[in-house]
Structure formats: structure tokens, C-alpha cells
Amino acid sequence: xxxxxxxxxxxxxxxxxxxxxxxxxxxxxxxxxxxxxxxxxxxxxxxxxxxxxxxxxxxxxxxxxxxxxxxxxxxxxxxxxxxxxxxxxxxxxxxxxxxxxxxxxxxxxxxxxxxxxxxxxxxxxxxxxxxxxxxxxxxxxxxxxxxxxxxxxxxxxxxxxxxxxxxxxxxxxxxxxxxxxxxxxxxxxxxxxxxxxxxxxxxxxxxxxxxxxxxxxxxxxxxxxxxxxxxxxxxxxxxxxxxxxxxxxxxxxxxxxxxxxxxxxxxxxxxxxxxxxxxxxxxxxxxxxxxxxxxxxxxxxxxxxxxxxxxxxxxxxxxxxxxxxxxxxxxxxx
Amino acid sequence: xxxxxxxxxxxxxxxxxxxxxxxxxxxxxxxxxxxxxxxxxxxxxxxxxxxxxxxxxxxxxxxxxxxxxxxxxxxxxxxxxxxxxxxxxxxxxxxxxxxxxxxxxxxxxxxxxxxxxxxxxxxxxxxxxxxxxxxxxxxxxxxxxxxxxxxxxxxxxxxxxxxxxxxxxxxxxxxxxxxxxxxxxxxxxxxxxxxxxxxxxxxxxxxxxxxxxxxxxxxxxxxxxxxxxxxxxxxxxxxxxxxxxxxxxxxxxxxxxxxxxxxxxxxxxxxxxxxxxxxxxxxxxxxxxxxxxxxxxxxxxxxxxxxxxxxxxxxxxxxxxxxxxxxx
Numbered sequence: 325x326x327x328x329x330x331x332x333x334x335x336x337x338x339x340x341x342x343x344x345x346x347x348x349x350x351x352x353x354x355x356x357x358x359x360x361x362x363x364x365x366x367x368x369x370x371x372x373x374x375x376x377x378x379x380x381x382x383x384x385x386x387x388x389x390x391x392x393x394x395x396x397x398x399x400x401x402x403x404x405x406x407x408x409x410x411x412x413x414x415x416x417x418x419x420x421x422x423x424x425x426x427x428x429x430x431x432x433x434x435x436x437x438x439x440x441x442x443x444x445x446x447x448x449x450x451x452x453x454x455x456x457x458x459x460x461x462x463x464x465x466x467x468x469x470x471x472x473x474x475x476x477x478x479x480x481x482x483x484x485x486x487x488x489x490x491x492x493x494x495x496x497x498x499x500x501x502x503x504x505x506x507x508x509x510x511x512x513x514x515x516x517x518x519x520x521x522x523x524x525x526x527x528x529x530x531x532x533x534x535x536x537x538x539x540x541x542x543x544x545x546x547x548x549x550x551x552x553x554x555x556x557x558x559x560x561x562x563x564x565x566x567x568x569x570x571x572x573x574x575x576x577x578x579x580x581x582x583x584x585x586x587x588x589x590x591x592x593x594x595x596x597x598x599x600x601x602x603x604x605x606x607x608x609x610x611x612x613x614x615x616x617x618x619x620x621x622x623x624x625x626x627x628x629x630x631x632x633x634x635x636x637x638x639x640x641x642x643x644x645x646x647x648x649x650x651x652x653x654x655x656x657x658x
Numbered sequence: 659x660x661x662x663x664x665x666x667x668x669x670x671x672x673x674x675x676x677x678x679x680x681x682x683x684x685x686x687x688x689x690x691x692x693x694x695x696x697x698x699x700x701x702x703x704x705x706x707x708x709x710x711x712x713x714x715x716x717x718x719x720x721x722x723x724x725x726x727x728x729x730x731x732x733x734x735x736x737x738x739x740x741x742x743x744x745x746x747x748x749x750x751x752x753x754x755x756x757x758x759x760x761x762x763x764x765x766x767x768x769x770x771x772x773x774x775x776x777x778x779x780x781x782x783x784x785x786x787x788x789x790x791x792x793x794x795x796x797x798x799x800x801x802x803x804x805x806x807x808x809x810x811x812x813x814x815x816x817x818x819x820x821x822x823x824x825x826x827x828x829x830x831x832x833x834x835x836x837x838x839x840x841x842x843x844x845x846x847x848x849x850x851x852x853x854x855x856x857x858x859x860x861x862x863x864x865x866x867x868x869x870x871x872x873x874x875x876x877x878x879x880x881x882x883x884x885x886x887x888x889x890x891x892x893x894x895x896x897x898x899x900x901x902x903x904x905x906x907x908x909x910x911x912x913x914x915x916x917x918x919x920x921x922x923x924x925x926x927x928x929x930x931x932x933x934x935x936x937x938x939x940x941x942x943x944x945x946x947x948x949x950x951x952x953x954x955x956x957x958x959x960x961x962x963x964x965x966x967x968x969x970x971x972x973x974x975x976x977x978x979x980x981x982x983x984x985x986x
Contacts (some may be wrong), residue, residue, distance in 0.1 A: 379845040492933050522872060524930035527916035530927055550843055552875070552918040578918060593850035594920040595804040595875020599898040601921070602879060607850045611815050620943060 328406040336400035360386040362567035374559035395419040427511035428504035431434035438488040445484040475502035494525035573649030583651040663691035670728035682937040699877035702887035753834040754827035764811040771807030795827040817848035889945035896971035
């Protein structure tokens with residue numbers, strides 16, 4: 325492919341400094357930091373859906389926030405449609421404001437991400453106001469109307485004057501999607517958009533996102549901890565563990581023949597709604613280690629069921645296993 | 659099976675008076691059996707009455723709530739006819755509950771071990787030293803190092819707090835454990851650990867477990883039988899195999915189709931348009947009628963009873979022909 329990707333992330337790092345107690349800062353000990361994102365690179369094609377999967381604390385939300393400029397990367401580059409993001413870049417660059425006209429984010433909790441004192445019309449029209457787009461009143465109403473209708477809130481006029489508290493969780497998440505879509509972005513970053521919703525409503529929202537993608541050809545970065553929702557509509561999957569991508573590849577391939585032991589374990593514990601298919605589950609013991617003091621060598625080795633001695637020493641890099649399918653595990657190089 | 663159930667719930671009906679003075683019927687005619695050493699799952703969406711069922715069984719309904727009909731037999735005792743004083747002897751000792759949101763159910767300014775200790779001492783089961791030993795044994799049983807007995811909840815991770823809550827529920831060696839969404843706020847891997855723990859404990863202690871969840875996948879993993887609730891009623895009740903492979907109620911069928919399956923990527927997900935009914939304004943007929951995809955005219959008039967369609971498989975839908983025996 326010679327086409328420029330929609331989004332390219334190169335060597336992204338995001339460290340959060342840990343504030344030390346007074347004594348520590350007086351004695352000027354080396355500052356420690358939370359290594360939330362630690363050297364992550366990936367690309368996202370036009371109209372593609374990439375799922376970023378992992379447990380809490382693996383850095384997936386930090387990546388999402390960094391992509392949209394809510395966090396400044398410690399190091400690394402984010403390239404949106406061929407242009408580096410942020411004014412620091414020397415090459416042809418795109419400012420954050422310009423970026424946010426073309427890339428929008430959907431947050432996890434529809435109960436907290438809507439202004440309770442604004443009407444649905446105000447909420448959905450706000451991005452237009454912020455970006456000074458569509459100033460004509462009638463056209464603005466039409467844009468809000470079509471965004472709401474695309475998000476499945478019909479007839480849209482019935483919702484204009486209502487407040488978030490009058491809506492159900494599923495309807496609120498639709499409003500969130502409508503206000504993200506009103507700018508007609510090319511990229512959508514969705515951070516766990518269905519994890520707070522009931523199963524029957526979850527399906528509606530997933531179907532809606534799938535629909536938007538098919539009709540509008542938007543690219544989506546879909547952040548989740550739930551592999552079963554990923555299987556449903558992602559083209560590619562990136563599995564993260566402690567700030568790193570440990571496996572990335574085409575969704576079907578990763579789900580069918582996962583190569584990294586962490587991916588294998590995650591897939592084995594994904595609930596299958598059929599008691600006849602109760603499987604042997606690989607349940608990892610313990611919890612994700614503290615991202616301040618990372619384990620030596622492979623950061624997964626303390627929980628890895630198949631770790632060998634060199635895993636404690638060598639930090640594995642991603643290696644290409646087949647077209648577009650990479651995993652970072654020392655056992656795969658043998 | 660002629661085996662006697664440990665807990666038998668029949669026709670349980672619970673109502674709330676709302677602050678505006680309206681009556682909300684949160685549960686209507688809920689019936690099911692909990693067998694010794696088995697796990698039964700209560701599934702349904704928010705507001706379907708799962709938690710209210712647990713609270714009714716424990717008789718811990720909040721103000722404004724009351725049980726208006728039904729029978730709850732624990733072995734040979736009807737729990738609903740006990741006085742509050744007598745009921746207290748059953749809580750913790752015979753039936754214990756792991757509350758939803760374990761993250762917040764622990765007292766933040768009290769050591770975890772002390773909280774478990776308190777539960778044991780309140781029920782005068784043993785002397786101080788024996789209780790202290792029990793605290794440490796319980797922690798070990800749920801996979802928490804004895805050395806962490808003197809830590810505070812904020813020093814525990816989410817998964818550990820959930821384990822501590824389970825340890826506390828087991829403090830007085832109950833026969834029946836109610837677990838209200840025990841894995842909901844946890845990551846998949848920690849979820850799997852907690853479910854595994856519940857299974858191990860069940861095996862070791864012969865506990866019966868009532869697991870409340872909205873996650874059909876969790877239920878499929880661990881439950882022997884399943885109660886599917888909708889709008890405060892039992893929509894379908896049967897063995898796990900009945901529910902997952904021979905679902906008869908349109909709601910159960912849709913719910914299963916709406917659940918994404920990691921083993922079948924790419925399938926279209928069914929969604930259920932509309933929202934669950936308001937409990938203060940229930941439809942006169944079947945509660946699911948407004949959202950049902952196979953309804954007939956009669957559905958909006960007749961409130962279907964729970965009928966046995968095959969042995970141990972009950973459905974409340976008037977479209978199920980051949981349904982005869984009523985679960986009473």
C-alpha cells in the first residue's frame with residue numbers, strides 16, 4: 325500500500341512522574357515514573373477498525389488520550405493523515421485544534437460525559453460552536469438533526485430540548501456518539517464505549533458503530549478489555565500488556581491462533597455463552613505488576629505460564645510471524 | 659429429582675412505595691429452587707429485579723419495600739414468617755451475601771482482618787483466639803497472604819478486596835452464599851480468578867451459591883441452573899443447558915443473540931429495541947410484550963404464568979404450547 329495511513333504512531337512513550345514525598349525531593353533522589361505507554365508503534369489505515377485490548381493499567385486509555393492530545397507524549401510521534409500532530413513538529417504538521425475537527429473521542433461513561441445542564445441540542449451543537457463551523461442557524465439545526473438521526477435517535481426533534489437525565493444509558497451513549505459525529509470526523513477513538521451498558525443495549529451501540537463505519541468509512545480505534553466485543557467488529561487487534569503491544573495482527577488470525585502466551589490466556593478466559601463449550605481456561609495468577617518498577621526482561625514473565633530462564637533477562641521485541649501479524653515473545657524466536 | 663432443595667422460593671412478590679406515593683412492583687411471582695452444593699444464576703438487565711430478589715430473600719429490603727406475597731423455605735423454615743430477631747440468626751450463619759461493588763463495601767478506616775473478625779465475634783461463634791485463627795484461615799482460603807491481615811482496604815487491589823469480601827461472607831460458615839455481581843467491576847483475568855475461587859470454595863465447603871449477574875458468559879461458565887428475569891418476573895428458568903441451547907422465551911433468545919461470542923467473530927449481533935418497563939407503570943399483559951419480536955394480540959392482555967415446558971424447564975410465555983404444570 326502506498327496510501328498514507330490515517331494514523332501512524334511511532335515509538336510513543338508516556339511516562340507520568342510520581343510525586344515524591346518532601347524528603348525524597350530534598351535529597352534529590354532520581355525521580356521514578358509510571359511507564360504507562362512504553363514504546364508503542366502502530367498504524368491505522370483509512371476505514372479500518374483497530375481494537376486495543378488489555379487489562380486495566382496496561383496503558384490503553386493513556387494511548388487513547390494521547391492520540392487526541394489530552395496528554396502530551398513523553399516521546400515519540402503521532403502522525404495524522406501524513407502530518408505530525410502538535411506544533412513542536414517541524415515537518416508539515418497539524419495543530420491539536422485542527423486534529424480535533426477530524427478526530428473525535430467517545431468516552432466510557434455516558435452518565436458522566438454529558439453536561440447535565442445542557443440540552444441535547446446544545447451538547448451536539450457544541451463542537452460546531454467550538455470550531456466555528458456551520459454558522460448559519462438553519463444549517464446548524466440540520467447538522468445536529470442528521471447527527472442525532474445517524475446515531476439512531478429518531479425523530480431527532482424530540483430530543484433537542486431534553487436533558488441527559490431524561491435519557492437511558494443507551495440513549496445517552498447515542499448522544500455522545502452524535503456529538504462526536506457532528507463534525508464528520510475521519511477518525512473516532514472509542515474508549516470502552518459499551519462497558520457501562522446492559523447487554524441488549526450494548527449490541528445496539530456496537531451495531532451503530534459498525535454501521536457508521538460502513539456508511540462513512542471512518543477509522544476507529546476501539547479500546548476495550550473485552551475480547552468478545554472485539555471479535556465482533558475489529559479488523560485488527562493490538563494486545564497490550566504493561567505499556568507495550570505484545571501482539572498485533574488481523575483480528576480473526578489473532579483470535580484463532582494467538583501466539584503470545586498473554587493473548588492465549590486472555591482469549592481462554594473470554595466468557596463463551598454456552599455451558600457445553602466450557603473450556604480449559606488459562607487463568608493467570610496475580611495481577612498486573614506495578615508500572616513504576618517494571619519486571620526485568622520480558623515484562624510478562626512473572627505471570628507467564630511458559631516462561632523460561634532467559635525471559636527474566638531479555639526484553640523481547642515484536643517479530644513478524646506472518647503478514648501483519650507480530651508478537652513479542654522470546655519463545656517465538658526459537 | 660426427589661432431592662429436597664436447600665432454598666425454595668415460591669411466588670415471591672415485592673413492592674416498593676416510591677417517594678411520590680406510587681406503588682412499584684419490583685418482583686412478581688418469582689419462584690425457583692436452590693439445591694445443595696449447586697450454583698444458580700440470576701440474570702437480567704438493570705432493573706429486572708435481580709438484586710431485589712436477593713434483598714427480599716435476606717429480608718434486607720430498604721425502607722419503602724415490602725414482601726407482599728410468597729414463601730421462602732430454607733430447609734423447613736419459612737423465612738418470611740420469622741421475626742426480625744430470629745431472622746438475624748439466619749443471616750451470616752446460614753446465608754451470607756457478597757454485596758455488589760466490593761470496592762466500596764469494606765470499611766476504609768478499619769483493617770481488613772478486623773472487619774472479618776468483627777463478623778465472627780458478632781455471632782458469638784468462638785472465643786477471640788479461635789476467631790483470630792479463623793480470620794487468617796479464611797484469608798488464606800481466598801488466596802490472600804496471612805501477613806496482609808493488618809492492612810487497610812486501600813492497600814488491596816480490586817480483586818483482593820473482592821476476595822476479602824468473599825472471606826467475610828464465609829466467616830460464619832454459611833450453607834448458602836448470595837453473590838451480587840461479584841465480578842462486574844473487575845478485569846477479565848481477575849474475573850476468571852474470582853470465579854475459579856468461588857468454584858473451589860463451593861467444592862471444598864459444599865456451599866450452594868446464588869450468583870446474580872448481567873453477564874451471560876459468566877453464568878454459562880459456572881452455573882448449574884439459570885433464572886432469567888425480566889421486569890421483575892421470571893421469564894425462563896431451567897438448567898444451564900436448557901437456557902443456552904433450548905431457550906424458549908423470546909427474551910432469552912434475543913439476549914443470547916445479543917451476546918458477542920469470541921468463538922464466532924463477525925456475526926451480526928441482535929439488539930432488543932426499546933427499554934425495560936417502568937415498574938410503576940407495568941404493561942397489563944406480558945412485561946416483554948412491548949419489545950417482543952414474536953408477540954400476538956393476546957400478549958398485551960394476558961400476564962403469562964411460569965409454566966413447565968419440559969422437566970425442570972419453566973417459561974412464562976403464552977406462545978409456548980403444551981405448557982401445563984404450574985410451578986407452585
